Amino acid sequence: xxxxxxxxxxxxxxxxxxSLTCTVSGGSISSxxxxxxWIRQHPGKGLxxxxxxxxxxxxxxxxxxxxxxxxxxxxxxxxxSLKLSSVTAADTAVYYCxxxxxLAYYFDYWGQGTLVTVSS
Amino acid sequence: xxxxxxxxxxxxxPGQTARITCGGNNIGSKSVHWYQQxxxxxxxxxxxxxxxxxxxIPERFSGSNSGNTATLTISRVEAGxxxxxxxxxxxxxxxxxxxxxxxGTKLTVL
Numbered sequence: 001x002x003x004x005x006x007x008x009x010x011x012x013x014x015x016x017x018x019s020l021t022c023t024v025s026g027g028s029i030s031s032x033x034x035x036x037x038w039i040r041q042h043p044g045k046g047l048x049x050x051x052x053x054x055x056x057x058x059x060x061x062x063x064x065x066x067x068x069x070x071x072x073x074x075x076x077x078x079x080x081s082l083k084l085s086s087v088t089a090a091d092t093a094v095y096y097c098x099x100x101x102x103l104a105y106y107f108d109y110w111g112q113g114t115l116v117t118v119s120s
Numbered sequence: 121x122x123x124x125x126x127x128x129x130x131x132x133x134p135g136q137t138a139r140i141t142c143g144g145n146n147i148g149s150k151s152v153h154w155y156q157q158x159x160x161x162x163x164x165x166x167x168x169x170x171x172x173x174x175x176x177i178p179e180r181f182s183g184s185n186s187g188n189t190a191t192l193t194i195s196r197v198e199a200g201x202x203x204x205x206x207x208x209x210x211x212x213x214x215x216x217x218x219x220x221x222x223x224g225t226k227l228t229v230l
Contacts (some may be wrong), residue, residue, distance in 0.1 A: 023202060037219070043159075046206065046221060046222070046223045047155075047163065047206055047224070049218070049219035049220070049221065052219075060217050062218065063121070063216065063218070064217075079127075094150040096163075100219075104168065104169065104210075105153075105210035105219060106151075106152065106153035106165060106168040106169070106208065107153075107155070107163070107208075108168075110163060110164075110172065111162065112161075112162055113162050114153075
């Protein structure tokens with residue numbers, strides 16, 4: 001059973017960089033066949049795709065966030081990470097990591113989510 | 121960018137059938153996926169590729185997709201089905217590859 005777990009600071013100051021890591025267990029990122037993704041949900045709102053990475057390092061980002069987002073992968077640790085720069089209060093959200101099947105692009109496994117609040 | 125439109129809310133009595141729509145330009149040419157999200161929980165995939173169900177999802181959940189509308193149908197609705205439901209597609213072309221979510225529909229079981 002694949003499991004994903006987000007970790008990182010729950011509070012980030014405005015203008016700083018939000019950094020989260022997703023640790024994958026029960027399956028190897030290096031095995032291929034999946035896109036490892038970040039999705040966020042503003043309080044009381046819908047889901048917003050942030051971007052994803054393939055084990056090879058290929059990335060795709062939401063155009064609306066592309067200038068501030070970096071997703072990276074560490075196959076040796078079976079982890080992938082999100083960095084979102086120059087954050088404002090509008091970036092306060094629950095951040096989920098999830099696995100998407102390549103070619104099909106649906107998310108079959110999700111982390112539990114972690115709330116990140118941007119505040120001074 | 122591609123837009124998916126869902127009704128904000130749908131209400132249904134227990135035992136009845138709920139239909140949640142997801143509108144998009146020629147959405148019938150895309151594969152549509154549906155997620156259920158209960159308060160405080162991560163979304164759960166309930167239908168993928170228009171009409172397939174992951175293991176463990178009851179047969180009461182079904183999907184269809186044609187023209188400009190995809191539909192998630194929940195038969196014999198139970199109180200435990202009360203949740204937010206999101207549709208999702210993969211929108212790709214020569215210059216972009218985006219995941220798109222609908223705005224979500226809150227299903228209320230009366």
